[in-house]
Amino acid sequence: MKSEKDKFIIKGRAFKFGENVDTDQIIPARYLDTSDPDVLACHAMAGIDEDFSKKINPGDIIVAGRNFGCGSSREHAPLSIKAAGIGAVVAQSFARIFFRNAINIGLPIIEVKDFKAQSGDELELDLKKGKLKNKSSGEKYSFPSFPGFLQNIIQAGGLMERIREESKKGE
Amino acid sequence: MSLARNILSGKPDVDAKKLTAGQFIEADADVILSNDITTPLAIDAFEKHSEGRIAYPERVVLVADHFTPNKDINSAEQVKKVRNFAHRHGVKFFDAGCGIEHVLLTEQGLVVPQDIVVGADSHTVTYGAMGALASGMGSTDVAAAWMTGKAWFKIPEAVKIVLNGKLGEYVSGKDIILYLIGQIGVDGALYKGLEFTGQALKELSLESRFTIANMTVECGAKYGIMEVDDKVIDYTEKRAQRPYSPPPAGYSIETDKDFDDLMEIDCSQIAPQVALHGSPANSRSVNEIEKIKIDQVVIGSCTNGRWEDYVKAAAIIRGKKAFSSLRFIVIPSTAALYSRMVKEGLAEVFLAAGAVMSPPTCGPCLGGHMGILASGERALATTNRNFTGRMGHKDSEVYLSNPEVAAASAVAGYIIAPGKIK
Numbered sequence: 001m002k003s004e005k006d007k008f009i010i011k012g013r014a015f016k017f018g019e020n021v022d023t024d025q026i027i028p029a030r031y032l033d034t035s036d037p038d039v040l041a042c043h044a045m046a047g048i049d050e051d052f053s054k055k056i057n058p059g060d061i062i063v064a065g066r067n068f069g070c071g072s073s074r075e076h077a078p079l080s081i082k083a084a085g086i087g088a089v090v091a092q093s094f095a096r097i098f099f100r101n102a103i104n105i106g107l108p109i110i111e112v113k114d115f116k117a118q119s120g121d122e123l124e125l126d127l128k129k130g131k132l133k134n135k136s137s138g139e140k141y142s143f144p145s146f147p148g149f150l151q152n153i154i155q156a157g158g159l160m161e162r163i164r165e166e167s168k169k170g171e
Numbered sequence: 172m173s174l175a176r177n178i179l180s181g182k183p184d185v186d187a188k189k190l191t192a193g194q195f196i197e198a199d200a201d202v203i204l205s206n207d208i209t210t211p212l213a214i215d216a217f218e219k220h221s222e223g224r225i226a227y228p229e230r231v232v233l234v235a236d237h238f239t240p241n242k243d244i245n246s247a248e249q250v251k252k253v254r255n256f257a258h259r260h261g262v263k264f265f266d267a268g269c270g271i272e273h274v275l276l277t278e279q280g281l282v283v284p285q286d287i288v289v290g291a292d293s294h295t296v297t298y299g300a301m302g303a304l305a306s307g308m309g310s311t312d313v314a315a316a317w318m319t320g321k322a323w324f325k326i327p328e329a330v331k332i333v334l335n336g337k338l339g340e341y342v343s344g345k346d347i348i349l350y351l352i353g354q355i356g357v358d359g360a361l362y363k364g365l366e367f368t369g370q371a372l373k374e375l376s377l378e379s380r381f382t383i384a385n386m387t388v389e390c391g392a393k394y395g396i397m398e399v400d401d402k403v404i405d406y407t408e409k410r411a412q413r414p415y416s417p418p419p420a421g422y423s424i425e426t427d428k429d430f431d432d433l434m435e436i437d438c439s440q441i442a443p444q445v446a447l448h449g450s451p452a453n454s455r456s457v458n459e460i461e462k463i464k465i466d467q468v469v470i471g472s473c474t475n476g477r478w479e480d481y482v483k484a485a486a487i488i489r490g491k492k493a494f495s496s497l498r499f500i501v502i503p504s505t506a507a508l509y510s511r512m513v514k515e516g517l518a519e520v521f522l523a524a525g526a527v528m529s530p531p532t533c534g535p536c537l538g539g540h541m542g543i544l545a546s547g548e549r550a551l552a553t554t555n556r557n558f559t560g561r562m563g564h565k566d567s568e569v570y571l572s573n574p575e576v577a578a579a580s581a582v583a584g585y586i587i588a589p590g591k592i593k
Contacts (some may be wrong), residue, residue: 020357020450022558029537034246035211046562067391069360071559072537072558073293075212075309096362096393097293100323101309149195149323159315159323160220 008128010087010108012059016119017048019065023098026069026077041083052084059087062126063117065092071100075105078127082107088125090115090132102152104159112143172429173179173329173551174366174396175420176446178285178304179424189427192431197544199285200230202298203316206272207235207246208366209291210253226320231262232272232281237533239267242540252482266508270505270531273297273385280410280506284399284417289313289322293388294473294555297572300380301407302399302418308387311438328392328431331424334371336439343591344379344554345475345573348386351436353454361391363432368425377406378479385474386555389451395458398423426460443576445586448557448568449548457588467550469562470574471502471529471535475553480574481512485520487589488576493525494584501526502534502544524581538562551580554569 025047027040034040044060045052062068062081068091069077078101081089088108092115102109108127115124121136132141146154156162180187182198189196205213210233217223225231233253238246248498250267257264263550265275273294276282282298288305289295291313298305308322316322335345342466352359363388371381379399387395397403399418407415426431441455472486481503493499501521503509509531512518535542537553544550544563549570552562557569570586 018398022556024556024561026540027209028560029237029539031241032208033249035215035249047565067361070357070391071293071558073211073291073295073307074208074310075291075311092356093361095358095391097307097309098314102313104315104520109575147193147195159311160216160318162320163315164220 008126009124010059010061010063010127012057012087012123014061014063014117014119014121014123015056016117017062017064020070022071023066023074023077024071027074027080032074037079040080042082043104044080044086056085057094058085060085060090061123062086063115064089064091066093067093067118070095073097074103076106078107086103103153106154106158112141115141144162152157173364173365173425174398174424175303175304175329178287181285181323182287185445190326192326194326194498195323196285197323199320200289200316202232202276202282202288203230204232204234204272204276204288204290204295205313206237206292207239207250207253207312208237209310209313210256211227212561213291213314213317214252214256215298215426216314218461221318222315223580225260225262225317228260228262229316230320231260231317232276233262234255234265234269234272236271236531237265237537238539239532240266240530243443251505256457261339264297267505268530271476272474274476274504274508277301277381278410278418278507280407280412283401283407283411283413283415285415288499290312294385296388296392296395297473298392299384299396300377300388301403302397304394304396306394309436323379325362326361329366330425330432330434331361331362331430332365332367332436332552333425333433334438335368335435336371338436338438341443341573342441343573344375344382346441346444347436347438348383349446349451349454349571350441352386352451353444354388355390357389357450357452358391361385363392365395366390366424367395370421372397373398373400376479378477381519382474386451389555400561443573443588445576446557446571448570449559451555451557451571457572457586460586463495463586464549465551465570465580465585466548467500468577469500469502469506469535469542469550469554470550470577472533472552472554473504474555475574476582478508478511479506480553481517484574484578487522488524488582491524491582493581497581497584498542499524499526499581500529500535502529502541503531505531517521532564535562551577551586552576578584
């Protein structure tokens, strides 16, 4: 079990993708015949690399360009990435439905406009302090924390968890 | 005031002072929609976290349209899960063959102007054409809305789009939206709300407006909302299942300055468009492209599956045959449209041309079934996306167009302007 402090630290290797990675590439429709996260995990990023899920260690980080997750609303996309063991996605920007889906299910996503990394680089992310380090290149980056509304969802562990917490408070 | 903010400010529990870009609010949803792919995940989240009671069952609509009629055992299990859930909770459920959600809901009068519609389907933005604030979300959002009746929104920047000019021959809503996406790119309206006005909008049919609103998500928009006019009121009056209060007559954003950005589009300059494979933003005039041979044509979908779309396609292909080696697939979007196509002779026109007419389904649009492409094959479709592998093998290609270009190209065997076929 991770300590409270370690919960915000993510360490892993970078897996780099390009711009406008759409949900048909993250999880092609032929794999949408289940809602089981463990099955979806096997097909994460299958539209680009069928063997992606076999290559990753828990905590590895997807690095991408603009508009990551554009296209369909399928929550299977962030879910497959999270269930495959990816610790976070760092992109220049996210498509809006992917963004809210990731927040709602508790997959850490970070927007860093000028971030540079190659596949295989060792990365370290501190979600609480807003720091991102590329240990392979030595470059350091910072990013702003999410607005309070989103922080509440993230800290609760997801949207449903936040609603449940609030309804308990209201009782 | 923008159309979206006007709707939000009229809803209970919404603080009108918080309706500035970047603010987060929660608002009641009038319609909570999901389909056979997105509902199972919502059911999982709902059953894990709630006490099993849907706050407002009358607002919930479930549609089995993507992998239906069930394409395999796994899909059958998913639809069974949705069907059982619907019966258990007494919510509206449209089973296989009833229709494609975004054509079906408007046809059935389940959406009215000024509604807030949240849907676990990106093309939920379609209802913007009726002056509803409609946005695609995820399965957890839907589960949360079942539980509380509400959804969370980040107020986007508002962009006014003024449509001017008279449309040319064979030009319709699809060409306007493909042109717009080509101009601004697939993230050109990311996190933004698009609001449409202008003389050309007034002249557009409802069908064309639905097509435009439907594809606003393809440039990243949160919603694509349009002014309500007599055409919308007339359409709603004939169908509405609920009382509604339209915005005041003549309410227009045309001269409103309260927008973050403005775009004017002269529709008279837009030729029929084709989006080349890879992205809806690869759009250009059909007259500018080289001869691209195609193996399949698909007419239908939530984007171009309305009565006018089939009428226009039929007018082009009437009395002609689809090219000998080409698969010509026509998908009526709802059971009612299918029936009308049979009664009014459109079905015979397509069948005589060599078409395969499938039951209502999203099917091939998302590479589900009913027309999957092999490696190296090319399709021209009236659908909405053409990313890598969208309709099948990752080495297949999808091109997008309006129904008239699609019908003409089915005859020629390659992509061609409707005026050029023999």
